[in-house]
Amino acid sequence: MAKHFKYVILGGGVAAGYAAREFAKQGVKPGELAIISKEAVAPYERPALSKAYLFPEGAARLPGFHVCVGSGGERLLPTWYTEKGIELLLSTEVVKADLASKILTSAAGATFTYDTLIIATGSTVIKLSDFGVQGANSNNILYLREIDDADKLVAAIQAKKNGKAVVVGGGYIGLELGAIMKINNFDVTMVYPEPWCMPRLFTPDIASFYEGYYANKGVKIIKGTVAVGFDSDANGDVTAVKLKDGRVLDADIVVVGVGAKPLTTLFKGQLEEEKGGIKTDSYFKASIPDVYAVGDVATFPMKMYNEMRRVEHVDHARKSAEQAVKAIKASEEAKLIEEYDYLPFFYSRSFDLSWQFYGDNVGDAVIFGDNDPASAKPKFGAYWIKDGKVVGAFLEAGSPEENKAIAKVAKVQPAVKDIELLKKEGLVFASKI
Numbered sequence: 001m002a003k004h005f006k007y008v009i010l011g012g013g014v015a016a017g018y019a020a021r022e023f024a025k026q027g028v029k030p031g032e033l034a035i036i037s038k039e040a041v042a043p044y045e046r047p048a049l050s051k052a053y054l055f056p057e058g059a060a061r062l063p064g065f066h067v068c069v070g071s072g073g074e075r076l077l078p079t080w081y082t083e084k085g086i087e088l089l090l091s092t093e094v095v096k097a098d099l100a101s102k103i104l105t106s107a108a109g110a111t112f113t114y115d116t117l118i119i120a121t122g123s124t125v126i127k128l129s130d131f132g133v134q135g136a137n138s139n140n141i142l143y144l145r146e147i148d149d150a151d152k153l154v155a156a157i158q159a160k161k162n163g164k165a166v167v168v169g170g171g172y173i174g175l176e177l178g179a180i181m182k183i184n185n186f187d188v189t190m191v192y193p194e195p196w197c198m199p200r201l202f203t204p205d206i207a208s209f210y211e212g213y214y215a216n217k218g219v220k221i222i223k224g225t226v227a228v229g230f231d232s233d234a235n236g237d238v239t240a241v242k243l244k245d246g247r248v249l250d251a252d253i254v255v256v257g258v259g260a261k262p263l264t265t266l267f268k269g270q271l272e273e274e275k276g277g278i279k280t281d282s283y284f285k286a287s288i289p290d291v292y293a294v295g296d297v298a299t300f301p302m303k304m305y306n307e308m309r310r311v312e313h314v315d316h317a318r319k320s321a322e323q324a325v326k327a328i329k330a331s332e333e334a335k336l337i338e339e340y341d342y343l344p345f346f347y348s349r350s351f352d353l354s355w356q357f358y359g360d361n362v363g364d365a366v367i368f369g370d371n372d373p374a375s376a377k378p379k380f381g382a383y384w385i386k387d388g389k390v391v392g393a394f395l396e397a398g399s400p401e402e403n404k405a406i407a408k409v410a411k412v413q414p415a416v417k418d419i420e421l422l423k424k425e426g427l428v429f430a431s432k433i
């Protein structure tokens with residue numbers, strides 16, 4: 001017999017945890033809500049996996065980083081869900097979603113029905129084996145998405161102590177893992193196809209700071225080429241990475257971060273999609289009744305830019321989840337809440353570095369401050385200017401107040417008359433807004 005819940009959250013990641021907290025705030029009754037997750041643990045702050053979870057000393061471990069500590073909230077331990085009467089159905093992968101009949105089926109054959117569904121399935125990694133890269137299934141070629149992946153990496157770091165690591169990809173995972181592997185005393189080489197790292201956000205000027213900083217830490221960087229094959233030994237353990245430009249790099253561990261794709265396959269043909277995600281309105285309502293989508297999987301109206309967008313970052317996962325739950329509860333009382341009006345916020349940390357970005361990285365970028373990677377305390381930022389207005393702001397090594405100031409700039413979008421003055425003023429410009 002199917003188990004019925006008034007509300008089901010499908011997926012047990014960041015968005016699921018913040019949605020559960022919002023349901024509790026809104027007075028959900030015991031037995032009304034279930035979270036179904038293929039992971040074995042209660043929702044946690046995923047960003048920890050590429051940072052403190054992999055530290056050689058004082059590493060973060062659960063229950064230390066269950067949601068909602070990442071945004072300064074109360075930590076939701078498994079007992080919290082029990083106390084609230086929220087059912088956590090863990091190690092349960094849903095393999096079929098029949099949205100017309102409102103039935104979810106797990107890999108073990110259990111069925112669940114619901115009145116309202118929140119899809120929070122997040123993203124999955126793109127694998128090199130997806131493009132048929134030769135030898136890509138060798139042992140110790142590792143990806144990072146879930147805690148099980150992080151545990152495999154921790155085991156490999158232990159097993160291959162002080163060895164050679166090749167990091168494939170120059171995006172978020174590439175940069176964070178390149179640093180972590182170095183901190184773990186590996187001889188690290190990063191490889192990516194673009195002319196500079198993090199091209200979806202960084203300008204060449206910003207990237208050159210991080211590349212220089214990494215080089216000073218002893219990380220080798222090879223740009224403009226890709227991994228086309230891997231060698232392995234008799235045990236199937238990876239031993240080398242073959243690059244398209246003919247070079248061959250010795251490797252004991254390969255960490256791959258070549259992007260993620262939203263997990264929408266269960267709903268193909270049942271929901272409208274846009275830009276690779278599930279199309280929603282400003283309340284995260286999908287194209288059929290009683291179905292919502294939040295976090296990485298949702299393509300939603302970005303009000304500020306009058307455009308449909310998908311965002312693969314934790315701040316939006318948290319806020320979209322809260323918005324959807326508020327909208328569900330409001331609709332039950334025939335009330336309306338405000339539209340989602342999201343200011344994009346991304347951040348990263350590696351080595352002693354820490355940056356934040358707010359807004360949109362379109363138009364022309366102006367860099368300010370000290371971006372010399374050899375400086376004792378480098379501190380710099382950038383503004384993006386479009387149609388005479390500042391639309392995006394980036395800051396490395398900002399204080400909480402300074403980060404708040406650049407967020408305000410990106411939100412207010414002040415006009416800029418004199419670019420040279422803006423460059424000279426740097427943070428002073430933000431502090432005046």
Ligand code: FDA
Nearest residue numbers: 011012013014015038046047094122295296312313314317
């Ligand atoms: P999320 O991926 O968190 O959760 C999805 C959940 O659904 C998982 O538990 C999954 O197992 C489950 N699931 C999927 N399909 C299922 C099925 N069929 N049945 C059952 N369960 C299913 N962002 C940022 O802004 N700053 C940062 O520093 C970082 N750092 C970072 C590090 C690492 C290692 C990763 C992988 C990602 C980040 N991010 C980040 C991105 C951020 O973590 C991401 O945007 C959010 O986790 C998205 O939240 P969701 O809840 O949408 O997906």
Ligand code: NAD
Nearest residue numbers: 168169170171172173174192226257258259260312347348
């Ligand atoms: P990404 O999109 O940030 O970067 C992918 C990178 O892969 C590209 O920049 C490119 O350099 C590289 N690439 C593409 N094809 C390649 C190939 N064939 N060989 C070598 N390199 C190739 O994706 P990611 O870094 O894998 O991150 C995965 C997901 O996790 C994303 O959703 C990301 O937002 C999220 N994440 C976010 C943070 C953060 O916000 N701080 C941290 C970690 C992960």
